[in-house]
Amino acid sequence: MTSNSTAMGAQMDTSTLAPLTANAWLRYELIKDMFPPGISDVLEVGCGQGALGTRLAQRFNYLGVEPDQVSFAVASKRIRAAGGRGEVRNIPVQDLGDERFDLVCAFEVLEHIEDDAAAVKEWSSRLRAPGWLLLSVPAHQDRYGPFDEMVGHFRRYDPAAMTALLAGCGLTGIQVRQYGFPLGYLLEAGRNLIARRRLTATAATSVADRTAGSGRLLQPSGGPGAAAARWGTAPFRVVQRPFPNTGTGLLALARLDGRLPQP
Numbered sequence: 001m002t003s004n005s006t007a008m009g010a011q012m013d014t015s016t017l018a019p020l021t022a023n024a025w026l027r028y029e030l031i032k033d034m035f036p037p038g039i040s041d042v043l044e045v046g047c048g049q050g051a052l053g054t055r056l057a058q059r060f061n062y063l064g065v066e067p068d069q070v071s072f073a074v075a076s077k078r079i080r081a082a083g084g085r086g087e088v089r090n091i092p093v094q095d096l097g098d099e100r101f102d103l104v105c106a107f108e109v110l111e112h113i114e115d116d117a118a119a120v121k122e123w124s125s126r127l128r129a130p131g132w133l134l135l136s137v138p139a140h141q142d143r144y145g146p147f148d149e150m151v152g153h154f155r156r157y158d159p160a161a162m163t164a165l166l167a168g169c170g171l172t173g174i175q176v177r178q179y180g181f182p183l184g185y186l187l188e189a190g191r192n193l194i195a196r197r198r199l200t201a202t203a204a205t206s207v208a209d210r211t212a213g214s215g216r217l218l219q220p221s222g223g224p225g226a227a228a229a230r231w232g233t234a235p236f237r238v239v240q241r242p243f244p245n246t247g248t249g250l251l252a253l254a255r256l257d258g259r260l261p262q263p
Contacts, residue, residue, distance in 0.1 A: 019226030050075030057086025
């Protein structure tokens with residue numbers, strides 16, 4: 001597994017940045033390890049409310065794109081307040097024109113897109129070859145549950161399926177790692193419990209509307225909830241490390257070499 005914790009600012013004080021959910025803290029711990037060296041320009045597709053973007057903007061030339069107007073407004077405010085080298089635009093990735101990046105990332109986005117291969121090719125076409133694609137998705141199709149349905153997921157991903165998808169899109173050097181053992185299972189059970197109570201209310205809502213709202217769902221705004229997520233997950237961020245093949249979430253890193261794929 002590629003390690004680049006220094007480049008990601010392992011010693012950086014993140015206490016003043018936008019709060020992460022408990023699950024996002026588990027994910028971020030491994031994202032720091034998987035960022036390849038030599039990265040300067042980073043694009044985040046579907047940056048939501050910008051919690052992770054505020055951190056990336058401290059270390060890279062960062063651009064986040066977020067088509068949901070409500071989430072964009074929050075993300076834009078947070079990125080400006082955090083300083084660094086960040087910008088957020090209220091556009092879909094298809095509207096970026098000729099801009100290219102060293103790394104394109106999308107966290108908890110691909111599962112919301114029906115044609116995932118077309119999305120991977122589109123995102124890869126935004127890379128300055130050679131470049132990197134970094135994704136996170138919910139792991140294991142057999143764990144698809146009420147929360148997945150409520151927030152507009154088309155699927156979850158088994159490691160072999162993710163590897164095959166990326167390879168089929170012309171990417172190489174594929175690394176796949178799971179995260180979230182054991183706390184992720186408890187967090188997932190809680191999300192499914194909430195979803196079972198809300199599914200009736202969202203049954204008539206389109207997948208697109210559920211997807212737009214998913215970036216705002218269960219997000220901490222600060223205060224005790226944010227502190228509990230940060231410090232409550234601290235030991236579990238360490239515990240999960242020896243279990244790269246177990247967990248409720250999946251991270252994948254892949255490299256684009258040579259000619260860009262056509263979206």
